[in-house]
Amino acid sequence: MSTVARFSEAQEDGRRVLRFAGDLTLPRLGPLPQRLDRLKGRDFVLDISEVGRMDTIGAWLLHRTARERGGEIIGADAGAASLLRQVGEADKPIKVRPDPPPPLLRVMDQIGTATVLAGRTMLGLLGFFGAMLISLWQVALHPRRFRLNAVVQRFEVVGVHAFGIIGLMSLLVGIVIAQQGAVELRQFGAEVFTINLIGRAAVKELGVLMTAIMVAGRSGSSFAAEIGSMKLAEEVDAMRTIGVSPLEALVLPRVIATVAMMPLLAFYAAILAIVGGGLFCWVSLEIPPITFIQRTREVVPLTDLWELLIKAPVFGLIIAMAGCFQGMQVESNAEEVGLRTTTAVVQAIFLVIVLDAFFAVFFTSLGWT
Amino acid sequence: MTETPAARDEDRDIVIRVRGLTNRFGEQLVHEDLELDVRRGEIYGVVGGSGTGKSVLMRSIIGLQRPEEGEIDVFGVPMLSASERELQAVRKRWGILFQGAALFSTLTVAENVEVPLREFYPRLSERLLDEIAAYKIVMVGLSPEAGPKYPAELSGGMRKRAGIARALALDPELLFLDEPTAGLDPIGAAAFDNLVVELRDRLGLTVFLITHDLDTLYTICDRVAVLADRKVVAVGTIPELLALDHPWIQEYFRGPRGRAAEEAVEEAEARAEAAEAAEGGAEG
C-alpha cells in the first residue's frame, strides 16, 4: 500500500467526512495541502483512524483545517492526539517579517532616511577624523602606546603586497598612453612630444590617481570588511571593555600605514608608467632610451613631483579613513558588511577624484603648471 | 565481509555509525580511532571537557569536516563516499543546531525557520510555510514577537531557541544539538528537555546531543558517551558510567554540581513514587 498522504470525501449522517489515509508526514504530503485549501464548505469530520505515521506538520494541517472550517477530528490514537494538542498549544498568530509601511509613506521615508543618512555620514566622517586626531595626539603623548608591530604589518599588506599589481598596471597604462599619444601627435609630425606627454601625465596625475584607485579597491575595501566582521563578532566591543581603544588598535595603524605607503606606491607607479612609455618609444618610435631619459628630465618640472608627493598621502588618508569609518558603522548583519565595503570603496574613489580637481586648481593658482 | 540477517537487522537500527575516525589539525590530534553507534530513537548524550573535540566530532559526522581517516555512516549512507544526491537525501532527514546558533543574519527568525522547508519542499504554499514557521517558533518557547525580528535583535538564549526551531523545521528523524541549553534560563532549559523527550516519543526522533548541562544528561539522555583522550572512552547510562572508575568521569559526575543534579533526580523519583503510593492507598 502506498504511504502517500491522501483523503477521500463521503457523506455520513448528513455530515461531510474527510477520511485521511497514508502517512501525514512532510515528505509524503504531496499535493494534499493544496487540495485541502481548495475544499469548499464547513463543518467537516476529519477521520484519521487510518492514518499511518504523522508528524507535527501533518498535525498542523489537521488542526488548522479543523479550526478554520469548524470541523472535528476523530479517530486519533494517543500519539496523534498528543501531537494535535502540541500544535494546538503552539497556535498563536506570528508575523513572519516586519510590516512594510504604506507605499507613499515608504517613498517619503526612504527620501528622508537617505537625506539624514547622507548628512550623518558627512558629520560622522568629520567626527571620525576628529576622534582620530585626538587618539593620534594621545599616542604622541604616550609613545609607548604606539603599535609599531601593527603598523609594520600593515605596511606589508598595503604596500609591499601591492607592488606587483600596481607595477604591472602602471607599466601597461604607460604603454597605452604612449601609443595613443603617438598616433595623434604623428599627424603634426610631433612624435617626439610623446615623451612630454608620458612624463608629465604619469608624474602629475596618472601615477597617483591609478594608485589611489588600486589601493581603495585592495586595502580600503579590506579595512571595511575586516573591521565590519570584527564588529559583528563583538570583537570591537570586547576591545573597548578591556580598555583597548579600537581607534588606536584598529584604525590608527591602518591609516598611518596607508598614508605612509601611498607616496611610495604613487612614485613607483609614476616611474613604471614612464618606463612603459619609454619601452614603447624605443620599440615603436625608435627613440633610444638615453634620449628618452634625457628629454624626460628636461620636460618634467620638479613641481610635478611635489604635486605627487603632496597629493598621495592625502588620498591615502581619505581611503583609509573611508574604509575604517564604514567598517565601524556595521551594526547587525553580514549583508551590511558587504554594503559598507562597497560604500567605502565608492566613497574613497569619489572623494579622491573631487579632491584631485581641487588640487589641480590650487596648484595652478600657485603657478605650478 | 559476510553478514547474517540478524546483523543487518541490527544495522538498520543504528542511525549513526562511526568507525576508526581520526581528525587532525596540523600537529594536534583531536580524534584517534574513535568509534560510536547511535541507535534509532535514543537520546545520545556526548560529554567531555572543553576542547576534547565534541563539536569537531559533530562536524565530521555531518560532513563539514573531512576526517583524515575513518568511516561514517548516517542512515546507512557512507557519508565520505556518497554522491551529492545521496547526501542531499540525508540532509533532508536531519536537523542541526550549531554551538553558535548560526542563524542567517539577513533573514528574520521566521524566515530562518522557513529556509530548510523552502529548500527541500518548494511546493509548499507561502501561507503554509508561514504557519509552520509560526507554530515551530511558539513550540520552542519563543514569544510571538520574536517572529519578525532579525537575529541581531535577539538575546543569546533567544537566538539559541530560534536555532532549535530551524533545526526542527523539517520534523527531522535525526537531530544534532550542540549545547542546546547553554545560555537558556533554567526554566527554559527544563522546557527544552521536555520538548526533546516529547518529540522523541511522538516522532521517534533520534537525538545526538552535546551538552555540559548535567540536568539535561540526567533527565533525558538514554545513553551518554564520554569523550576523552581522543576517543569515546565509555558509553552507557549514567549509573553504568558511575560504576566505572575513570578519573575524569568520577570527577565530572561526582563533583558538587554532578551530585546536586543526581540528588534532584532522585528526589523527583522519590516524590513520584510517594505520590503513586498515596494514590494506591486512597484507592485501597
Ligand SMILES: Nc1ncnc2c1ncn2[C@@H]1O[C@H](COP(=O)(O)OP(=O)(O)OP(=O)(O)O)[C@@H](O)[C@H]1O
Ligand atoms: N578549525 C580548526 N583549526 C584548528 N584547530 C581546531 C579547529 N577546530 C577545532 N580545533 C581544535 O580541536 C579541538 C576540539 O575542538 P572542539 O570545538 O570540538 O571542542 P569542544 O569539545 O566542542 O569544546 P567545547 O565544549 O568548549 O565546545 C580544540 O582543541 C580546538 O583547538
Ligand SMILES: [Mg+2]
Ligand atoms: Mg563545542
